[in-house]
Amino acid sequence: LKKKQKNKMTPSSPSRLKELEEVVCVDNVIRDTAHKCPHPPLELAIRFGLEDFERNNCEPPLHDPVEYRFQLLRTWRQKLGSKATYGQFFCCLKRCLPTNQTFLEDTEELIITQHSIPTIEPSVENETSSSESMAMPMLNRANALLEISIENQKKFTHWTDENQKVCKQKILHLKREVKSLSKLVEQLKKEKEILKLEREDMExxxxxxxxxxxxxxxxxxxxxxxxxxxxxxxxxxxPEYCPIKSKEEKQQSDSGNSFDFEDDMTLSDGIQFILDTS
Structure with missing residues (x-):
């Protein structure tokens, strides 16, 4: 009985790896791309490297170019299989169809838009508050994606064991991300308090x-x-009083050691006088 139930749980499109909330978004984007794309279907098929029999299988009976382009893009996506993720798929579409970049969004952005998950916007505050303002939306976004993944795991019961395993791995990854972001937020709050104290000290x-x-x-x-x-x-x-010297006094002061010897003074007396006055 278990084997029969497992056989009943086979998905309708086994080539899809990540059949989570983006499955419907992928078809919508491909259809919008096919509707807005100005290139003819044959040119698209050549760009995406589809074989002749693949082009013939995609051609609709009424030769509708929009439907033709849609089937070509869908066949190309299924042909990629495990070789490319949804993000790489949309990046390739952007390179091949530059005129339709407005209609081609990354898978995660489509999920966020569909489920009204807040986006992350940069802050113009200081470094710590900017890091905290970036970490909080990331934490909220990871929590929202985790809730969506858990709901879809319960909803899509027709998945194979492989797809269930992929979904569980994604849930575990999101749980780890939520845990690490929670630690980051707490660490940033502590750093903010430390910087606040340092700022008060510096002030x-x-x-x-x-x-x-x-x-x-x-x-x-x-x-x-x-x-x-x-x-x-x-x-x-x-000003200080400076008496004016006469001409004779000035000459005597200029002459330095000029002495008037008396007539009765001997040579020895003169020498002794000079020694005494010097």
Missing amino acids: GHLKEYEGEIEFLKATNKCLNNELMSSIQIKAKEP
């Missing part, structure tokens, strides 16, 4: 430096006032 030191600067300014002002007052007092004092 206290800054106030101390400002007080010292004001004290030095006041001291400098007092010294300048004292210097100016001393200069003014010195300017008001009369």
Whole structure:
């Protein structure tokens, strides 16, 4: 009975690897691309490297170019199989169809848009608050994706064991991501508190430096006032009295050691006089 139930659980499109919430989004994007794309179906088939029999199988009976392009893109996606993820698939579409970039979004962005999951926007605050403002939306987004994955795991009971395993691995990955982001948020909160204390400490030191600067300014002002007052007092004092010497006195002072010897002074007396006065 278990084997029969497992056989009944085979999916309708086994080539899809990640048949989660993006399955419907993929077909919608492919259909929008086929509708808005200006290239003819044959050119698309050549660009995507489809064989002649694949092109013939995709050609609709009414030769509708939109339906033809849609079937070509769908066949190409199924042909990729496990060789490319959905993100690589959309990137390849963007390269092949540059005129339709507005209609081609990454798979995760489609999931976020469909389920109204908040996107992450950069912040213009300081480094710590910016990191915290980036980490919180990432945590909320991971939680939302985790809830969607768990709901889809319960909803899609027709998956094979392989797809169930892929879904469980994704859920485990999202749980680890939620756990790591929660730790990151807590760490950023602690760092924010530390930076807040350091900022308060620096502001206290800054106030101390400002007080010292004001004290030095006041001291400098007092010294300048004292210097100016001393200069003014010195300017008001009369000049020192310097008596005018006569011409003879000036000549005598200029001559240095000129002595008037008396007539009765002997040579020895003169030498002794010079020694005594020198």
